[in-house]
Amino acid sequence: MLGNPAKAEDVAQEVFLRAYLKLASYDRTRKFSTWLLAIASNYCIDLLRRRRGTSVNLDDIEFCGREPGSRPRGDRHRE
Numbered sequence: 001m002l003g004n005p006a007k008a009e010d011v012a013q014e015v016f017l018r019a020y021l022k023l024a025s026y027d028r029t030r031k032f033s034t035w036l037l038a039i040a041s042n043y044c045i046d047l048l049r050r051r052r053g054t055s056v057n058l059d060d061i062e063f064c065g066r067e068p069g070s071r072p073r074g075d076r077h078r079e
Helices: 005-021 032-052
Strands: none
């Protein structure tokens, strides 16, 4: 889901910690695995939402018909 094994290990630790802290809210009439999976998937979705809004490379965006990475006219380095 995250595409990074190291990040997945960190998330697994965080999920088990959250489950431990919320163990009192677990409904024993339901399956434990379903409850744990809900915690894990919600946490991963939150991470992906936060990541999605933070990684934009402005050099890859086309502005006013210019090619990505090109400089606008008149924007020259002065040496």
